[in-house]
Structures are given as structure tokens and as C-alpha cells.
Amino acid sequence: MTYFLFNMAATLCVPLLRNQGWLPLVQSVRHGSKAVTRHRKPLHILKQKLLAVTEYIPPARVVPPGVYPSQNKQVQEENGFALLLKKDLNKVFEECRMIAVVQRNASSAEDMLVLKHRLFKHGIRIKFFPNQVTRSFLINSVYSNMAPLFIGPTVLFVSKEPKVKEMLSALRASPQMTLLGACIDNTLLSAQGVVSYSKLPSMTIVQGELVSGFTMLTSRTASMLQRHPAHLSALLQQYIKQQSPDKDAEVVPKAEEAT
Amino acid sequence: MAAPSKSTLLLKSVKKIVVQFCPFESNVRSTREFLALVGSEKARSTNMNCEVIPVVKHDKSEPVIDVTYVDGERLVMKGGRLTCSEMLNAFQSRCKDKDPQTLAGVKK
Numbered sequence: 001m002t003y004f005l006f007n008m009a010a011t012l013c014v015p016l017l018r019n020q021g022w023l024p025l026v027q028s029v030r031h032g033s034k035a036v037t038r039h040r041k042p043l044h045i046l047k048q049k050l051l052a053v054t055e056y057i058p059p060a061r062v063v064p065p066g067v068y069p070s071q072n073k074q075v076q077e078e079n080g081f082a083l084l085l086k087k088d089l090n091k092v093f094e095e096c097r098m099i100a101v102v103q104r105n106a107s108s109a110e111d112m113l114v115l116k117h118r119l120f121k122h123g124i125r126i127k128f129f130p131n132q133v134t135r136s137f138l139i140n141s142v143y144s145n146m147a148p149l150f151i152g153p154t155v156l157f158v159s160k161e162p163k164v165k166e167m168l169s170a171l172r173a174s175p176q177m178t179l180l181g182a183c184i185d186n187t188l189l190s191a192q193g194v195v196s197y198s199k200l201p202s203m204t205i206v207q208g209e210l211v212s213g214f215t216m217l218t219s220r221t222a223s224m225l226q227r228h229p230a231h232l233s234a235l236l237q238q239y240i241k242q243q244s245p246d247k248d249a250e251v252v253p254k255a256e257e258a259t
Numbered sequence: 260m261a262a263p264s265k266s267t268l269l270l271k272s273v274k275k276i277v278v279q280f281c282p283f284e285s286n287v288r289s290t291r292e293f294l295a296l297v298g299s300e301k302a303r304s305t306n307m308n309c310e311v312i313p314v315v316k317h318d319k320s321e322p323v324i325d326v327t328y329v330d331g332e333r334l335v336m337k338g339g340r341l342t343c344s345e346m347l348n349a350f351q352s353r354c355k356d357k358d359p360q361t362l363a364g365v366k367k
Contacts, residue, residue, distance in 0.1 A: 101282075103291065105298030105311070149282050152291045176298055178313040180282040190283070190317035 085133045092127065093143070098162040100182040100194070101149045107176040115174055122166045124159040145188055149180050164198040270297075270306040272357035274329050279314040280322035280338070290322035290338035293346050326350065328357060 033041075043051070078086075093099065107115075116126050131150045138147045155177075157167060162184050171177050182194050189197060200206075224232065278294045280287045296302065298311045324346065326334040334353060336346050 103295070103313075105295050105313075106300050108300060145283070148285060148287075151288050152295050175311075178294075178315060180315060191315040192317060 082133050082136075085129055086137045089129060089134065089137050090141075092156075092158050093141070096158040096160050098124075098157075098159045098164070098182065098184045100157040100167065101146070101180045102155050102157060102171065103178045103180055104153050104155050105176045105178070106153070107174060111174055111176070115170060115177070118170045118173075119157065119167065122159070122163045123161060124157050124163065124167060127156040127158055129156065142186075143183060143188070146181070146183060154180070162197075164194060168195065168198055269351070269354045269358050270302055270309045272329050272354055273306065273309045273326060275310045275312065275327040277312045277314060277325040277327075278322075279316060279320075279325070281316045281318065281320055283317065284319060284322070286339045287322050289341055289343040289346065290324060292343040293324060293338065296343070296347065328353075330357070332357075 104112075112126075119126065131152075131154065134150050135147050138144055138150070159167075164182075164184070168179075171179055179191050179194060181191060182189050184194075184197060224235070276297055278290060278297075280290045280294075282291075294311070294313055298313075303309065303311065322338040324334075324336040324338055326336075328334070334350065336349065338346060
């Protein structure tokens, strides 16, 4: 290419060159090597020297990197999806009285479906949330002590009514699910706590028992007073007699100790 | 999560695995991962007679994995300071040792 141009220049400008003795217009300095190669083309020695001289030397650090925590690290924005999940979690925690955390060890899809169906009959729903989202939500809320439960494959059983017995029976049927803990009525319970909670009688029964216990005492005194007063005075005298021998017995040993 | 060294867990020589831990402790992660791997469908399909029993306690005790083999040997691993992969390696090496022995014995 260059040779062709040289020839062309020579034929066109020959009279000019001959007259003024100019240098040729085209000089083929590098013959045969191209600009764009597949390998790394060796730099010209001058360029190499220039680059070597002008290399960047960073200023010496007074403090090694990583010693102080970086100040700008907390600007990470939450994923939009994570925010949505957190809102959902919030709603779940507010609505449902019972939230149980269960670890599932790879039960098949059919087992999960069967379990879901069984629990849905009692109004218990199964929810899945990613562990990271749940942990960050729990740490910021009141339920921070539940956070260490959420490691590995975990599933949430949520329900509005704490139907613990049915849940336990359903879990016993599927051996792969392990109950880790539960939060019932804003109280954190362990696995044994849940079992003992299930054995508790219902609120109405307990209230009835309390009321009957109180009324028994008052009814007894009422019945005693309603009887003939002679009977009452006889009872009281008997009571004093029982008290007084005890008092005499107490006085005698004290006298013995004194002497 | 640490992946097992072999993709299949051989449970043929194992009679019972009892995994006991307290989920509110902080050193339970490896034990729970071990339980998840051992209790998976793949592992349990190698031996349907093997029972995997998780025990959940609340007494701040150390997590313990108790493996009972068919020939009566017991392997006790305290998972408080072990990683999941270490426990799996120990468990799998012992299973492998027992398994070809039984197979070779049967063949002979």
C-alpha cells in the first residue's frame, strides 16, 4: 500500500522534488507489522521507558485498611420485595395469636399438601418467608428473642385461634417436621412449653374452678352462721379449747428454756 | 450451607440417629444443618428402617448427635463447636467403613 502510494507520489511530484530537493512525502517506517494484532504487541522501547518512569506510586497509608469500620456501609437500601414481605409479616404478627416455628427436613410435596389440608381444616395456615427477611424484621421488633430460631429450612404455622392440640397431632403424624418454638398470645414458648400449654384446660374451665373455690369458702361461713347460734357458740368454744392447749404447751417449753 | 463430600448419604448400616439441640442457643447452626441433610428424602430412601429422631430441648445444653449403628457401635458428636461438613465427613467415613464390610461379608 505504502509502496503504491510512494510510486504515485513519485510520478506526480517528481518534477517538484527534483527542483526543490524535498524529503519524500511517504516514508514506510515499519514495513509489514499491523496495528491490531491477536497477541500483545511489544511496546516501543521509548514508550516502555515512559510508562515505567510515570508509574503510579500510591501515598503510604498511615492506618492499614480495615482497621476502622467504614462509615458509609449502612446506606444499603432494602429490596422492594423484602419490604413487601416485611409488611406481610407485620400483618401476620398482629392478626394471629399463635405463631409456631417448625423445621422441615425435606418432606415431599404431597406430604406438605396433606399437612396443609389437615391444618387448614382447623384454621391454621402455613407460611413461608425467607430467613434473612424474618430475622431482620424480628430484630427490629419486639420479638427479637425469636430470631435465633430461624436457621435452616423453617416454616411458620400461623393461626388466629391457638389450637395447639390439633397442631401437635398433625405434627406427630409427619415425622420430618420438628417443632422448635411458638409465640402464643405474645408469649414465647419452647417445645415443651407448647406441650404443657396444650394440656392446660380452657379459660372457662379455669375461671369456673376459681369461682367455685371462692364461693365454697363463703358458702361454708354463710351456712355456719345460718345455723342455731348455740351451735355456733359451741363450735367457737371448742376452737378456743383447741387453741389454748397449744398455747399452754408453747408456754411450758419457753419457761423450761428460760430456766 | 456446606455440601456433603459425597452426594449420597449411605444409611444402610445405621439403626438410629438422635439429634438433640436447643434452638434458642447460638451454636446450633451446624447441628440443624446436619439434621436437615440426614433427614432428607434421598438419605432416608437408602434405608427406610433407620429412624431419625430430633429432640428439642430448652435447657441450654450442648447440641449432641447420637448415632447407633446396626452392629451396636455408637458415634457421639458434640456439635457445639464443629462445622456441618466436619461432622458429615466423620459420619460418612464410618458409614462407608461399615457398609462394604457387610456387603463383602454377604458376598463371601
